[in-house]
Structures are given as C-alpha cells and as structure tokens.
Ligand SMILES: Nc1ncnc2c1ncn2[C@@H]1O[C@H](COP(=O)(O)OP(=O)(O)O)[C@@H](O)[C@H]1O
C-alpha cells in the first residue's frame with residue numbers, strides 16, 4: 001500500500017501544483033484522472049522521487065519514501081509522460097542499457113530483456129531503431145522498460161494519450177495483465193481507461209484530490225439525478241442558464257444535453273450515469 005499524506009508543492013513560478021494531497025493507494029490498478037494542469041505529473045514525479053515536495057510524507061509499505069529515495073527507486077517502475085529515446089538505438093540495445101542501469105546482473109540481462117520484449121509484443125521488432133517505432137510501440141517499449149527488475153510500484157503517466165484506438169486497446173490489455181499484487185498508478189484524462197481498468201481511482205483538479213473511491217460507487221452517486229434532452233443548436237446558453245449542465249454533444253447531428261438536478265426537469269428524460277458524467281460534474285462541464 002502506498003500512503004500519501006498532506007503533500008504540498010509550489011513551483012518557483014508560484015504555481016501550487018500540489019495542495020494538501022492525501023491518498024491511500026492499495027495494490028491493483030489505480031486511476032488518477034484529471035484535466036491538463038491538474039497536478040498529476042507533479043504527484044507522480046514526487047512519488048517517483050524525481051522531485052521533492054515542500055511538505056508532506058509518502059510511505060510505501062514500511063518504507064519512508066522521502067527519507068530513502070534509493071530504496072524506493074529499486075522497487076519502482078516508471079513510465080514518464082514525456083518518455084523519449086535516442087535516435088538510432090535498437091529496441092534490444094536500449095532495453096539492455098536500461099537493464100544495466102536497473103542493476104540486473106549481466107547473467108540474467110539477455111533473458112530478462114527477451115522476456116520483456118516478448119511480453120509487450122516487440123520481440124520481432126527488437127533490431128529496429130526505437131525512434132522509428134509508432135506511438136503505441138513506443139509506449140509498449142516504455143512499459144517493458146518500467147517492468148525491468150520486477151517493481152512492486154509501477155507509475156505510468158498518461159500512457160494512452162495520442163494513441164489510436166487499436167493501440168490504446170492493446171496497451172490497456174497489457175496494463176491489465178500486470179500483476180495484481182503490485183501497486184499500479186495510471187494517470188490519464190481519458191475517462192474510459194479508468195472505467196475499464198481501475199477498481200480504485202481519484203480525481204485531481206487544481207492540485208487537489210477532489211474525489212476518490214471506486215469508479216462504480218462514485219458514478220452511482222449520480223443515479224436518479226441525471227436528465228437528458230435534445231435541444232436546438234442555439235439553445236445551449238439558455239439550458240446553461242437554467243440547469244447545471246454536465247455534458248453537451250452532438251448525436252447524429254442533433255445537440256443533446258445531460259443536466260444534473262434532484263428532480264426531473266420538464267421535457268427531460270432520465271439517463272443512466274457514466275463515469276464521464278461524474279468527472280464533468282466535478283471538474284466542470286466542457287463547452
Ligand atoms: N517544473 C515546473 N515548473 C513550474 N510549473 C510547473 C512545472 N511542472 C508543472 N508545472 C505547473 O504545475 C501545474 C500542474 O502541472 P502537471 O503536474 O504537469 O499537471 P498534469 O500532469 O495534471 O497536466 C500546471 O499549472 C503546470 O503548468
């Protein structure tokens with residue numbers, strides 16, 4: 001279990017990236033959902049001991065993470081949001097290099113690297129330069145790198161951003177396979193990824209944890225309070241003035257709005273809540 005208490009971080013430019021963040025993260029997949037700028041990467045870099053908080057503490061089982069960063073790093077697998085690679089180096093050579101950095105003994109290195117490349121379905125591409133990999137291949141390579149040394153804490157920062165649906169699906173299937181006894185923290189702004197993969201989640205906004213729990217429990221809080229209506233293209237402002245708008249979107253060319261209200265508004269029909277309704281009810285509707 002990862003236990004984060006009262007973390008605070010203000011960058012030199014005055015941005016309060018983390019404000020009194022407390023969170024318990026049990027074993028299994030944990031989704032950290034939030035819009036751009038919410039503080040997800042700041043939190044993940046802090047847990048990964050790549051930057052120090054101004055205040056607060058982090059424990060991983062019996063380890064005081066901030067006091068013993070090297071011990072944490074030996075147990076950590078981290079896929080940063082901006083994972084990039086040197087041009088020209090093959091997948092095999094680069095993963096061998098990462099395995100060396102991770103302290104995997106020379107005798108085990110070749111077999112470990114083979115296993116990892118097979119796991120992420122890149123063994124056939126091992127002699128190609130990583131810089132020629134597609135976005136999805138690069139993220140899968142990033143996961144292979146993060147899994148070296150059998151980490152017990154795995155942090156993946158927005159791994160599916162920019163992937164096409166097929167690549168995203170493949171990447172998510174890979175994440176879902178990763179052990180149940182390890183802590184996996186996945187940050188994303190893609191609501192479906194959290195719904196599909198994570199039994200536990202938190203929503204971050206403006207440097208704060210604004211909701212946490214199971215996606216199902218959080219979503220069911222909205223049951224009986226969501227209402228839908230098809231409206232005219234020019235009526236959005238009127239709906240916003242009269243109701244708490246959660247979502248608006250075009251469905252087969254018609255504008256459909258979902259609003260939150262305790263009682264059924266005139267002309268609206270009930271809607272079964274989805275995690276995206278919960279998300280937008282917390283961070284504000286997008287127009
Ligand atoms: N190194 C930094 N220096 C100054 N401001 C930063 C730095 N890193 C992030 N920020 C700011 O902190 C806030 C949170 O950023 P970040 O943690 O990257 O959020 P997210 O990953 O959720 O998009 C943003 O306002 C961002 O501009």
Ligand SMILES: [Mg+2]
Pocket residue numbers: 040041042081157158
């Ligand atoms: Mg980020």
